[in-house]
Amino acid sequence: MRNLVLLVLLGLVAAGCAAGPEPRDPYEATNRTVFDFNMTVDRLALRPTAERYNAYVPEWARDGVHNALDTLQQPVVFANDVLQGAPSRAGETAARFLTNATLGVGGLVDVASRVGFAGHEEDFGQTLAVWGVDEGPFVMLPFLGPSNPRDAVGLGVDVALDPTNYIRVKRHVFWSGVHLYGKVLDARSRNLEVLDGIERDSLDFYATVRSLYRQHRASEVRNGMPAPAEPPLTE
Amino acid sequence: MMVKHKSFILSFAVVAALVLSLGLSARSAAAAVPAEQYITDNIQKGLTILNNAQLSKEQRKTEFQGFLLGITDINVIARYTLGQYRRSASPEDLTAFDAAFKDYAMAVYQSYFTKYSGQTLKVTGSYALTADETVVKAATVDPKKPGAKPFEVNFRVQNTGSRQVVVDFSVEGVWIRELERNDFTSYLGQHNGDVKALIAMLKAKAAQSK
Numbered sequence: 001m002r003n004l005v006l007l008v009l010l011g012l013v014a015a016g017c018a019a020g021p022e023p024r025d026p027y028e029a030t031n032r033t034v035f036d037f038n039m040t041v042d043r044l045a046l047r048p049t050a051e052r053y054n055a056y057v058p059e060w061a062r063d064g065v066h067n068a069l070d071t072l073q074q075p076v077v078f079a080n081d082v083l084q085g086a087p088s089r090a091g092e093t094a095a096r097f098l099t100n101a102t103l104g105v106g107g108l109v110d111v112a113s114r115v116g117f118a119g120h121e122e123d124f125g126q127t128l129a130v131w132g133v134d135e136g137p138f139v140m141l142p143f144l145g146p147s148n149p150r151d152a153v154g155l156g157v158d159v160a161l162d163p164t165n166y167i168r169v170k171r172h173v174f175w176s177g178v179h180l181y182g183k184v185l186d187a188r189s190r191n192l193e194v195l196d197g198i199e200r201d202s203l204d205f206y207a208t209v210r211s212l213y214r215q216h217r218a219s220e221v222r223n224g225m226p227a228p229a230e231p232p233l234t235e
Numbered sequence: 236m237m238v239k240h241k242s243f244i245l246s247f248a249v250v251a252a253l254v255l256s257l258g259l260s261a262r263s264a265a266a267a268v269p270a271e272q273y274i275t276d277n278i279q280k281g282l283t284i285l286n287n288a289q290l291s292k293e294q295r296k297t298e299f300q301g302f303l304l305g306i307t308d309i310n311v312i313a314r315y316t317l318g319q320y321r322r323s324a325s326p327e328d329l330t331a332f333d334a335a336f337k338d339y340a341m342a343v344y345q346s347y348f349t350k351y352s353g354q355t356l357k358v359t360g361s362y363a364l365t366a367d368e369t370v371v372k373a374a375t376v377d378p379k380k381p382g383a384k385p386f387e388v389n390f391r392v393q394n395t396g397s398r399q400v401v402v403d404f405s406v407e408g409v410w411i412r413e414l415e416r417n418d419f420t421s422y423l424g425q426h427n428g429d430v431k432a433l434i435a436m437l438k439a440k441a442a443q444s445k
Contacts, residue, residue: 022421119384201343201444203436207421211414219408224387226362226370 024138025210031140035206038145042188050188064108066186070119071100071107072164072179079161080122084130089223092117121220124161125154129221138210146213268361270369270392273399275358277306300341308393308400309337315412318420320428328430335437342444354378356388367394368402 022028053062074097081090096117104111113119128150129135136149144155159165167175202208218227284290284299313336314321314329324332355376361369369392374385391403391410403412419433426432 113384114381201440203418203422203433203440204425208414208418211417212409215409215413216407219405222408224408 022138022207022210024214026137027139031138031210032206034140034142035209037142038140041143046184046188047192050185050192053185053189054192062186062189065182066190067100067104067110068107069179069182069186070110071097071104072162074100074119075163076158076161077120077122080124080127080158083124083127084122089120089122093120093122120223123151123154124157125151125217126221128154135214135217138214140206146209148217151217268369268371270371270390270394270399271358271361273392274371274373274390274401277302278356278358303341303344304337306401308395308402309333309340311393311400311402312340312412312415313337316416316419317423317430318416320420320423320430323428324430328434331434332430332437335434335441338441339437339444342441364391368392369394 025031074093078090078093078097081087081093096112096119099112099115099117100107100110103109133150135151139147139149139152141147141152144152147155164179165176198208199205280302281299284295284302287295287298290298310333313333316336317324317329317332321329355378356373357376358371358373361371364370371390371392373388373390375388376385377383386407387405389405390401391405392399393402403410405411422436423429423433
């Protein structure tokens with residue numbers, strides 16, 4: 001957590017003089033450099049691993065891993081539901097977790113969705129937004145991707161909220177590494193083709209990713225409800 | 236966060252493909268709101284084209300392109316994506332941009348729909364945005380994975396007086412027009428606002444996607 005905040009602050013300081021034309025992205029020059037770095041990491045490590053994962057692991061097994069990761073995430077979602085004062089959503093999350101952890105064979109099978117407990121995303125970045133904290137400037141974090149100071153701090157808090165990270169100290173590092181690696185591999189393997197398509201069709205991939213992230217996060221904070229003001233038809 | 240972001244990119248791109256391919260299934264009950272009915276009807280039309288086994292692949296593409304152009308106001312979308320650069324562009328450049336954007340959009344959308352035409356989508360409701368505009372809400376349905384979490388898709392439908400047209404759509408809260416505007420204006424910002432350079436780039440992308 002401390003390292004994460006330090007990382008964000010370091011990035012902001014280092015990029016302090018690199019203001020770009022996008023008002024919400026005053027550190028664009030530095031962000032683009034980090035983005036290029038992330039893309040290089042992706043090309044050299046993530047993508048090849050994800051390709052092999054898809055090639056050698058059958059779909060049913062990959063779905064099981066995805067479901068298990070989703071189940072492990074539910075305690076964090078639950079905590080943020082509670083912190084946002086959303087008891088009905090918290091109840092749904094608890095029901096989803098209990099259903100999948102038991103009937104779903106330890107989370108490997110998503111039984112909950114079939115019986116009406118659909119999943120939803122919540123994290124501490126969204127909780128801070130509900131509490132009125134502004135997102136701040138857009139930042140591209142090394143390895144972690146697009147973010148902002150609010151969501152970056154939220155990510156650190158979510159790590160602290162995750163009960164699986166308190167498994168015996170000797171195994172902590174090992175478990176955290178496996179957990180994170182599993183999340184990365186699962187996400188990357190599921191978007192090999194479509195990510196290529198978005199990159200291919202974009203004129204400025206960085207700007208597209210920035211817009212995707214900011215719009216989607218705003219929607220997540222509203223829990224999919226309509227925005228107070230939709231974008232106008234003309235500029 | 237990169238994990239989450241990439242997961243979202245997957246969601247967005249897949250669902251965008253679904254929307255654009257209109258590999259959709261209509262809600263069985265008749266929609267009470269005209270805009271809902273409009274979207275529901277066009278879902279059926281899109282399905283009919285995509286499932287027409289008598290058409291060749293190229294014929295299906297051509298017919299589907301005509302269908303997409305018929306239900307959307309592609310010029311309204313195109314001009315919006317230029318942002319502030321629309322004011323400084325010459326009338327000739329604007330005309331050329333409209334044509335290039337249309338080709339780009341159709342090529343990109345078609346490249347998606349060929350991959351994801353098996354998915355479905357159902358209309359779930361709507362809300363009025365202004366007196367002339369309605370946002371129609373829909374959700375995806377994956378026939379192969381009925382328990383999968385649906386993606387939320389919104390269509391922004393404008394009533395021009397004589398007809399209804401789709402002027403924008405969103406997937407999981409991301410509006411495509413705003414997305415393309417960010418993409419294009421960023422590109423223009425790096426090329427001294429040169430709309431001709433943008434047009435050339437759009438043509439290249441369109442050719443690449445075909």
